[in-house]
Amino acid sequence: MIALMQAFLVIAVVVGLHVPLGDHLARQLDGGRHLKIERTLYRVCGIDPDREQDWRHYLLALLAFTVMSIAVLFALLVGQGHLPWSRGIGGMPWRTALHTAVSFTTNTSWQNYVPETGTGHFAVMAGLGVQAFASAAVGICAALALIRGLVRHGTDELGNFWVDLIRTIGRVLVPLAVVAGLLLIALGVEQNLGGSHTVTTLTGGQQTLIGGPVGSWESVKLFSGDGGGFFNASSAHPFENPNAASNLIEIVLMLLIPTAFIRTFGRMVGSLKQSWTLLAVVGILFGLLLAAASLAQHSTHSPVAAAVGGQYEGTETRFGIPGTTLFGISATGSADGAGGGSYDSFSSLGGGVLLAAMMLGEIAPGGTGSGLYGLLIAVLIAVFIGGLMVGRTPEYLRKRIGLGEMRYVVMYALVAPTVILVCSAVSVGLGQDGAADMGNPGPHGLTELIYAYTSNTQSNGSAMSGFNGATDFHNGLMVVAMLLGRYVPIAFVLALAGKLARQRPGVVTAGTLRASGVNFVTLATGAALILALLNFLPALALGPLAEGLR
Amino acid sequence: MNRLPVWLSQHLAALRVVLVLTLTTGLLYPLGMTALAHVPGLAAPAQGSGLKGPDGSMVGSSLIGQAFTDGKGNALPQYFQSRPSAAGSGDGYDPTASGASNLGAQSVVDTLETNNDPKTFKPSLLTQVCARSAAVGALEHVDGSRPYCTADGVGAVLGVYYDGGTGGTATKVVSLDQACPAKPFLTEYQGLPVSCATPGEGYSGAVTVPIRGDAPAHPVVPPDAVTASGSGLDPQISPAYAALQVPRIAGRRHTSEQNVRALVAEYTTGRALGILGDPGVNVLELNLALDRSYPNQGA
Numbered sequence: 053m054i055a056l057m058q059a060f061l062v063i064a065v066v067v068g069l070h071v072p073l074g075d076h077l078a079r080q081l082d083g084g085r086h087l088k089i090e091r092t093l094y095r096v097c098g099i100d101p102d103r104e105q106d107w108r109h110y111l112l113a114l115l116a117f118t119v120m121s122i123a124v125l126f127a128l129l130v131g132q133g134h135l136p137w138s139r140g141i142g143g144m145p146w147r148t149a150l151h152t153a154v155s156f157t158t159n160t161s162w163q164n165y166v167p168e169t170g171t172g173h174f175a176v177m178a179g180l181g182v183q184a185f186a187s188a189a190v191g192i193c194a195a196l197a198l199i200r201g202l203v204r205h206g207t208d209e210l211g212n213f214w215v216d217l218i219r220t221i222g223r224v225l226v227p228l229a230v231v232a233g234l235l236l237i238a239l240g241v242e243q244n245l246g247g248s249h250t251v252t253t254l255t256g257g258q259q260t261l262i263g264g265p266v267g268s269w270e271s272v273k274l275f276s277g278d279g280g281g282f283f284n285a286s287s288a289h290p291f292e293n294p295n296a297a298s299n300l301i302e303i304v305l306m307l308l309i310p311t312a313f314i315r316t317f318g319r320m321v322g323s324l325k326q327s328w329t330l331l332a333v334v335g336i337l338f339g340l341l342l343a344a345a346s347l348a349q350h351s352t353h354s355p356v357a358a359a360v361g362g363q364y365e366g367t368e369t370r371f372g373i374p375g376t377t378l379f380g381i382s383a384t385g386s387a388d389g390a391g392g393g394s395y396d397s398f399s400s401l402g403g404g405v406l407l408a409a410m411m412l413g414e415i416a417p418g419g420t421g422s423g424l425y426g427l428l429i430a431v432l433i434a435v436f437i438g439g440l441m442v443g444r445t446p447e448y449l450r451k452r453i454g455l456g457e458m459r460y461v462v463m464y465a466l467v468a469p470t471v472i473l474v475c476s477a478v479s480v481g482l483g484q485d486g487a488a489d490m491g492n493p494g495p496h497g498l499t500e501l502i503y504a505y506t507s508n509t510q511s512n513g514s515a516m517s518g519f520n521g522a523t524d525f526h527n528g529l530m531v532v533a534m535l536l537g538r539y540v541p542i543a544f545v546l547a548l549a550g551k552l553a554r555q556r557p558g559v560v561t562a563g564t565l566r567a568s569g570v571n572f573v574t575l576a577t578g579a580a581l582i583l584a585l586l587n588f589l590p591a592l593a594l595g596p597l598a599e600g601l602r
Numbered sequence: 603m604n605r606l607p608v609w610l611s612q613h614l615a616a617l618r619v620v621l622v623l624t625l626t627t628g629l630l631y632p633l634g635m636t637a638l639a640h641v642p643g644l645a646a647p648a649q650g651s652g653l654k655g656p657d658g659s660m661v662g663s664s665l666i667g668q669a670f671t672d673g674k675g676n677a678l679p680q681y682f683q684s685r686p687s688a689a690g691s692g693d694g695y696d697p698t699a700s701g702a703s704n705l706g707a708q709s710v711v712d713t714l715e716t717n718n719d720p721k722t723f724k725p726s727l728l729t730q731v732c733a734r735s736a737a738v739g740a741l742e743h744v745d746g747s748r749p750y751c752t753a754d755g756v757g758a759v760l761g762v763y764y765d766g767g768t769g770g771t772a773t774k775v776v777s778l779d780q781a782c783p784a785k786p787f788l789t790e791y792q793g794l795p796v797s798c799a800t801p802g803e804g805y806s807g808a809v810t811v812p813i814r815g816d817a818p819a820h821p822v823v824p825p826d827a828v829t830a831s832g833s834g835l836d837p838q839i840s841p842a843y844a845a846l847q848v849p850r851i852a853g854r855r856h857t858s859e860q861n862v863r864a865l866v867a868e869y870t871t872g873r874a875l876g877i878l879g880d881p882g883v884n885v886l887e888l889n890l891a892l893d894r895s896y897p898n899q900g901a
Contacts, residue, residue: 057877097618098611113612120616124624168698178628182620185627214619221623226631233635234644240665243639243648248698251660253668254889255678260698261663263650268635285689285700288832290665291650295871296879354707355750355759355812359731364825366702369685369838370871372880376832393832394702397727403706496708518704599708 055346055374062300062378063335066307073308074315074327080223081196081216082320090218097214104209107550110197111543113213114190118157118539121186126153128179129171138172139247139262151527156180158538159187159419161273161280161389161513162504162530164522168284173245173264180280181269185229188276188309189220191421194542195313198425199320201549202449205557210549225276232271232305239301240294243267266291274305277419279389279513286391287379288368299371299392303379306388310417313424321449329568330427333576337416341409342381348402348600349377357399366394377402380514384409387419389513396491396500396516403496403516404596407503410510411592412584413468419511425545427580432461434579435567444565450558460548467540468509469587475505475533476591483525491518499595505530509537653886656893661886667837668886669693677741680854680898682839682847684885685826686734689834702832703727710750710759710812714781714801728757728812729779734828735821742846747817748828752787756780758815760791761799761808768809778805788813822846838882841870855896865891 086094086101094101105113128135129149133142144152148165155162156179165171171180197210204210237243246263253259266282270292273279283289293299314334318327350373352358356365367376371392379392384406395406409416415426436453439446446453453461479501483489490497500519507514508530515521521530566572585592606614639648646652655661662668670681671693677683688703690696705727713724725733732748736755739746752758756779763774775796777786782798790796791811799805824842844866852859869888872881892898 054873054877061875061877093622097622098615099619109608109612112609113616116609116612116616117619120613120620124617124620166699168700177632178624181632182623182628186620186623214615217619221627226627229631230635234638237635237639237644237648240647240651242650243636243644244650245636246650249660251662254655254661254886254893255668255670255672255681257669257673259662259666259668259695261650261666262697265632265636267639267648268632283700283833285702285833285835288702289700290667290833290835290837291663294647294651294665296874300874300878355710355757355814356707356728356731358814358819359728359735359748359750359757360829361748361819361821361825364829365705365727365731366830366832368831368833368836369826369840369882370836370879375879391832394704396704396706397702398706400707491704492706492708493711494708496706516704516706517701518706599706 055377058374058378059342062303062307062382065304066311069304069308070312070315073312075319077224077312077316078319081192081219081316086215090222093218094214099214101212101215104212106208107197107210107546110210110213111546114193114542115539117186117190117213117217121157121183122153125156125179125183126150128175129153132172132175135172135174137174137245141169141172144170147524147527148522151531154531154534155513156183156278156280157187158511158534159191159277159387159422160508160511160534160538161278162508162515162521163280164527166284167281168262176269176282177265181272184272184276184278185221185225186217187278188225188420189217191277191419192220192313193217193421194545195421195424198428198545198549199317201552202451203321204553205555207553208550210546210553225272228275229268229271232275232301233267235301236270236298237267239298241267241270241298242291270302271305274302274388274390275309277310277387277422277511279383281391288391288393293392295370296375299375299379302390303382306382306386306390307417309420310386310423313421314417314427317424323449325568326449329573330431332573333580334415334417334427336573336577337412337580338381338385341385341405341416342378345377345381345402345405346374348399348405349373351399354399363397363399363402366397368393380406381409383514384512385414385416387414387422387511389507391514391517394517395514396518400496400596400600403499403503404592404600406514407499407506407596408585408588408592410506410512411472411588412580414510414512415580422511429461429464430580430583431567431576432457433465433583434572434576435565436461437579438565438572438575442565444563447558447564448567451552451555452558457548457551460544460551464541464544464548465583467544468537471509471533471536472502472506473591475509475529476502479505479526479529489520489523489526491520495595495598499599502591502595505533508533511538653890655890661890664884664887665837666697666835667695669695670885670889679741679850681889681892682844682851682885685836685839686730686828686830687834687836688830694830694834697835700833700835702834703730703830710757711805711810712756712779714799716802726757726779728759731828732756735823738823738827742850744822744846746823748821748823749814749817749819750812751815751817752780754780754784758787758813760788760796760811760813761805762791762811763808776805776808778808778810837884837886838871839885841866841881841883844870844883844888851892855892855898857896861896865895
């Protein structure tokens with residue numbers, strides 16, 4: 053009952069806020085004048101903001117920004133020992149630094165280091181913090197280009213990457229970060245530049261408390277889809293998430309932008325009916341995931357859970373089991389991946405649902421921007437299949453979905469399963485340490501490994517933290533998984549956008565499949581579920597299903 | 603500007619954008635937030651919600667839990683006890699090593715101690731739960747038994763060998779978490795005698811069979827008293843665990859249980875908005891208040 057009321061409260065707040073925020077996003081990001089300060093910035097950076105790019109140049113700019121982001125972040129991490137506010141922490145070893153630089157640039161934020169002893173405040177603020185903003189904006193840029201591809205006709209131009217990037221960060225993300233950050237600080241999240249200080253406890257022992265700019269980090273890390281922890285325990289740490297009220301705000305923040313961006317899509321294509329249709333699909337998927345996880349977390353089927361009397365291991369008292377489950381589904385249904393408890397200690401099937409939420413392609417509601425383009429891919433597949441089934445022309449928003457378009461759609465859909473399954477298999481087969489990297493025995497160890505590569509490929513970053521990824525082997529393989537899992541899909545999305553934008557407008561005839569209404573929502577939801585989960589059923593059967601159904 | 607090839611000019615623009623973002627979102631934003639956090643109302647939480655002891659010196663943070671033990675893992679009976687913690691070694695609650703046990707439902711078989719080296723002992727989650735429950739039961743003088751736990755406080759898990767691998771007729775039965783010379787919790791299983799486990803011996807060929815036993819489904823010792831939190835720094839315990847500790851505290855501090863209960867109520871937080879989270883009792887704040895109101899006059 054409590055669980056249900058918590059879920060309704062979160063959904064009500066997110067749906068309520070998504071309307072004004074989505075409209076705001078559409079107003080700020082879709083055309084309009086440049087601000088004076090933005091013009092100055094474009095001049096300083098040598099950018100012509102009024103020249104639009106075709107899909108190849110848009111992609112080139114996006115990749116150039118990515119390369120430079122990785123390079124600068126890598127340099128900051130390796131050299132942090134020479135930077136101020138570093139708490140005496142030395143430079144990161146280069147392999148870890150490379151993994152971390154790629155991890156935060158790709159919006160993944162899987163951490164193969166212990167933040168308490170691995171990163172100083174400067175690296176967090178000026179390194180990881182910048183990429184939290186930037187990586188979120190990159191996802192939104194790719195989504196904006198795809199929307200323009202659907203809206204525009206007979207053109208190569210998809211917008212200007214730099215303008216999209218700067219506007220997203222300056223007009224949307226920074227103001228939101230300030231508001232949400234202050235709210236979290238008021239609720240108890242710390243915000244200072246102090247280092248660690250040791251106190252003598254009540255019993256005469258010693259305890260070393262770590263200060264830091266946590267509030268400014270916490271807000272960004274949640275709404276950007278970044279999700280990395282300022283502390284090892286991430287958002288289960290009391291300094292990151294001090295009480296049940298902050299837990300609610302953090303869950304809302306994770307879901308907010310991806311949900312609002314669906315509204316932005318509706319505004320930009322001039323059909324709010326479309327955005328409500330997509331929101332219905334997302335709502336159903338999120339509801340299914342949450343219901344499945346809640347049931348699994350409620351059961352005391354396993355001997356450990358029966359001995360304890362519930363899934364309390366790895367759960368904070370102040371959140372309770374329902375609050376932790378809701379956090380977990382929000383972190384994996386979005387691309388955020390923050391930890392609100394120990395996902396490794398979730399029930400077997402509960403952890404399996406978290407894994408399935410990521411395998412679904414993170415479209416419920418997914419990452420910032422990436423959630424929307426992932427969702428549109430699922431919709432296009434539904435349109436295509438639906439069109440074939442009833443013998444009508446596959447069309448979406450007056451664009452024909454022909455062979456050329458479907459080629460990109462299908463290739464997009466194949467990337468994640470291929471990368472996840474191949475990397476997991478390579479890791480099982482070639483990982484020098486074999487089962488030693490797994491923190492748990494039996495099928496759960498395999499679940500941890502598949503979870504790790506799913507999380508890295510899907511830019512999620514949540515972890516079953518018993519798994520030890522901090523080896524040269526995993527650092528290297530995860531870098532490959534993250535880069536392929538993030539940029540190959542983006543390339544296909546932009547190519548698809550370019551192809552769609554070149555089309556002349558079609559005519560809506562009686563022969564066109566209507567992309568709204570109950571039938572279409574059912575079709576799209578089904579297509580998303582079947583498409584994603586069938587790929588992964590064998591892997592799920594060997595991992596979470598094997599452990600949970602015995 | 604058009605003299606440069608486009609790929610090069612884009613990389614140069616990219617580098618400049620990254621640097622501008624580093625200055626603005628990377629320094630201006632967090633430092634500005636730090637400055638804003640000095641306004642009244644935000645200052646106390648922003649500085650880490652510190653708590654002062656009776657002599658005015660800082661003793662910790664109201665958000666970060668502490669272990670109330672003697673440093674060797676033994677509970678100090680004059681204080682309310684926190685939850686078990688996986689943060690750091692020893693008694694846990696080390697804020698420089700926050701984290702969870704990350705052990706899951708499959709964790710029921712111990713790696714037993716070999717060569718008299720305690721470091722080789724890796725208890726399963728089940729055994730940790732059973733051991734904590736037995737210890738709390740002993741400390742509070744209540745029944746510490748739990749389902750799937752032996753009376754001596756380890757997991758009640760049998761390793762059964764079958765002549766057909768995973769099926770067929772049972773040939774040998776071992777109590778996997780009871781190191782020899784412990785007396786197995788069952789004398790026989792499927793007509794076969796149950797033996798204790800020999801440390802160092804691999805029992806991977808056996809089928810693990812957890813045994814429910816006859817402990818009550820709702821044990822006296824509450825769930826949070828036998829599980830580690832996600833951060834290892836949980837500042838709270840459940841009201842049920844606090845209530846269990848009240849008689850011991852009252853006895854130690856020579857006051858009535860009613861007085862202690864009143865103090866517990868004062869440091870209990872209910873659900874936010876009536877539906878969010880679980881009720882909890884802040885242990886450090888409660889123990890500080892105990893020292894103020896009912897000082898411990900020594901054992």
